[in-house]
Amino acid sequence: MIEIAIYGKGGIGKSTLSANLSAALALAGRRVLQIGCDPKHDSTRLLTHGQKPTTALDYMRVTNPLDYKIEDILLQGFCGVGCVEAGGPEPGVGCAGRGIISTFDLLNQFQLKERYDTIIYDVLGDVVCGGFAVPIRQEYADIIFIVTSGEFMALYAANNILRGIRNYDNEKKRVAGILYNRRDIEGEDEHVLRFAQAVGLPICAVIPRSDAFIQAERTNMTVIEQGSDRDIIDIFLTLARKIANGCTLYAAKPLTDELLEVVVQGR
Amino acid sequence: MIEIAIYGKGGIGKSTLSANLSAALALAGRRVLQIGCDPKHDSTRLLTHGQKPTTALDYMRVTNPLDYKIEDILLQGFCGVGCVEAGGPEPGVGCAGRGIISTFDLLNQFQLKERYDTIIYDVLGDVVCGGFAVPIRQEYADIIFIVTSGEFMALYAANNILRGIRNYDNEKKRVAGILYNRRDIEGEDEHVLRFAQAVGLPICAVIPRSDAFIQAERTNMTVIEQGSDRDIIDIFLTLARKIANGCTLYAAKPLTDELLEVVVQGR
Numbered sequence: 001m002i003e004i005a006i007y008g009k010g011g012i013g014k015s016t017l018s019a020n021l022s023a024a025l026a027l028a029g030r031r032v033l034q035i036g037c038d039p040k041h042d043s044t045r046l047l048t049h050g051q052k053p054t055t056a057l058d059y060m061r062v063t064n065p066l067d068y069k070i071e072d073i074l075l076q077g078f079c080g081v082g083c084v085e086a087g088g089p090e091p092g093v094g095c096a097g098r099g100i101i102s103t104f105d106l107l108n109q110f111q112l113k114e115r116y117d118t119i120i121y122d123v124l125g126d127v128v129c130g131g132f133a134v135p136i137r138q139e140y141a142d143i144i145f146i147v148t149s150g151e152f153m154a155l156y157a158a159n160n161i162l163r164g165i166r167n168y169d170n171e172k173k174r175v176a177g178i179l180y181n182r183r184d185i186e187g188e189d190e191h192v193l194r195f196a197q198a199v200g201l202p203i204c205a206v207i208p209r210s211d212a213f214i215q216a217e218r219t220n221m222t223v224i225e226q227g228s229d230r231d232i233i234d235i236f237l238t239l240a241r242k243i244a245n246g247c248t249l250y251a252a253k254p255l256t257d258e259l260l261e262v263v264v265q266g267r
Numbered sequence: 268m269i270e271i272a273i274y275g276k277g278g279i280g281k282s283t284l285s286a287n288l289s290a291a292l293a294l295a296g297r298r299v300l301q302i303g304c305d306p307k308h309d310s311t312r313l314l315t316h317g318q319k320p321t322t323a324l325d326y327m328r329v330t331n332p333l334d335y336k337i338e339d340i341l342l343q344g345f346c347g348v349g350c351v352e353a354g355g356p357e358p359g360v361g362c363a364g365r366g367i368i369s370t371f372d373l374l375n376q377f378q379l380k381e382r383y384d385t386i387i388y389d390v391l392g393d394v395v396c397g398g399f400a401v402p403i404r405q406e407y408a409d410i411i412f413i414v415t416s417g418e419f420m421a422l423y424a425a426n427n428i429l430r431g432i433r434n435y436d437n438e439k440k441r442v443a444g445i446l447y448n449r450r451d452i453e454g455e456d457e458h459v460l461r462f463a464q465a466v467g468l469p470i471c472a473v474i475p476r477s478d479a480f481i482q483a484e485r486t487n488m489t490v491i492e493q494g495s496d497r498d499i500i501d502i503f504l505t506l507a508r509k510i511a512n513g514c515t516l517y518a519a520k521p522l523t524d525e526l527l528e529v530v531v532q533g534r
């Protein structure tokens with residue numbers, strides 16, 4: 001079994017890329033489980049044609065543990081991909097990451113992960129704390145991808161995620177690299193290239209900013225399922241193949257704030 | 268004394284707008300203290316010509332409480348604006364919001380707020396939990412502004428912030444309204460207008476996406492101090508005047524996820 005965590009700033013495209021990657025891995029014959037770890041709980045919509053999942057946290061709030069049935073929170077998506085959403089507590093009340101911890105406990109109770117050979121964690125990366133830091137732990141993610149664009153805010157978050165990984169345990173190298181999701185802004189390629197070089201990570205995939213994603217999203221599908229954009233489909237099939245063949249893994253080497261600014265913005 | 272909390276999604280422009288508003292309020296004769304409540308700790312750079320502040324959390328980590336001196340973490344900025352940064356713990360280690368709680372305790376120890384008549388809290392709004400939820404408490408913010416653009420992610424965060432406010436205590440109306448910081452994307456005005464109407468909040472200021480901010484940022488100044496963009500300066504002076512004369516305050520009336528999508532995206 002391989003467990004993959006996909007981190008990045010909120011809104012950067014984690015769920016879009018996770019869902020398309022899950023679809024590509026499933027097409028390649030893998031048994032995939034995608035676990036949404038963002039309080040936004042919309043990670044798996046593109047795999048389930050927009051079905052509204054019952055989040056694990058909401059489910060546990062109203063259900064007697066003796067009555068727990070994993071089918072109540074597990075949706076079947078495109079090409080057999082299993083879909084679960086952690087959810088989160090009400091804003092202003094409790095730890096936003098708590099849903100993730102409770103969800104993992106529940107999934108462990110049912111040994112759900114054992115039914116799959118590939119687990120994808122789609123995790124909010126704006127604050128690397130509480131439950132959001134849990135997939136970084138060694139008993140969870142075997143490999144970690146960071147989604148970023150060339151915008152400073154996204155690279156700042158990427159660098160912060162590297163700090164979180166280093167602080168947990170950098171003995172075992174677990175960062176596969178960067179998934180560069182283009183925002184189509186000026187000088188973007190340069191920013192991401194310089195950042196990647198400075199932190200010693202490969203850019204494992206470059207995803208174009210494309211209407212194909214927006215079109216597919218309108219019908220609550222991945223671009224993989226929608227099937228019309230051959231180039232984008234190939235990008236995800238290639239990434240899926242890389243993962244299946246085994247990615248080289250690297251240590252997390254975050255930059256200081258000062259160096260990050262110099263590297264990205266040249267000042 | 269009036270205490271103003273400025274919330275919004277990371278990267279939306281909170282610090283830029285907070286610093287320019289603080290500068291405008293100071294020009295109008297108020298004694299302003301700006302407290303940065305984002306682990307990015309760069310809230311006050313535009314007021315201090317880029318000085319790197321010692322964050323309260325870093326300071327407390329290395330200083331004997333008997334040796335605490337408020338001057339060590341308080342920077343003097345443009346037009347007498349006082350500047351403090353909460354900072355945060357290392358990513359992956361502890362609660363990202365903890366710096367805020369510790370900072371408030373420290374400031375209370377020195378009764379720092381009493382030296383000012385206007386407090387501006389610049390607060391990360393991606394997760395409304397832990398320390399990030401503290402300025403929402405009644406003993407802190409008297410009035411709350413939410414910074415947003417027309418992007419769905421920003422409006423989702425704005426709606427989430429309203430949930431946090433409502434969950435704390437909605438008996439006392441404390442939301443002044445929306446600060447619309449344009450991102451210049453298609454159909455943006457419409458999205459923000461529909462959101463504002465649906466949640467019953469006024470748009471208190473519309474800030475154009477402008478190179479004036481980027482130019483001023485290059486020399487680590489607010490547009491107010493830089494002095495060249497008369498229109499933008501007027502926007503902030505007008506907002507400062509509205510605040511000084513007393514804003515009408517509203518209850519937080521967040522939308523359900525479903526309604527938010529229908530309202531913003533028309534589906």
Ligand SMILES: Nc1ncnc2c1ncn2[C@@H]1O[C@H](COP(=O)(O)OP(=O)(O)O)[C@@H](O)[C@H]1O
Nearest residue numbers: 009010011012013014015016208209210213217
């Ligand atoms: N490469 C891309 N091209 C065009 N739109 C994109 C692309 N990646 C993401 N998006 C859009 O950006 C928005 C945010 O993406 P999402 O995957 O939900 O972000 P996250 O999960 O990181 O919060 C979605 O509306 C999505 O369709």
Ligand SMILES: Nc1ncnc2c1ncn2[C@@H]1O[C@H](COP(=O)(O)OP(=O)(O)O)[C@@H](O)[C@H]1O
Nearest residue numbers: 276277278279280281282283475476477480484
């Ligand atoms: N109205 C605007 N026009 C142009 N650039 C802006 C505007 N508002 C913010 N920015 C830029 O966007 C970036 C993020 O703004 P910032 O205030 O740091 O966001 P936040 O504090 O919400 O994380 C900064 O580089 C800033 O100069």
Ligand code: SF4
Nearest residue numbers: 095129130362396397
């Ligand atoms: S640990 Fe992180 S997610 Fe949990 S309350 Fe603190 S800031 Fe929020």
Ligand SMILES: [Mg+2]
Nearest residue numbers: 014015038043
């Ligand atoms: Mg997502």
Ligand SMILES: [Mg+2]
Nearest residue numbers: 281282305310
């Ligand atoms: Mg900021």
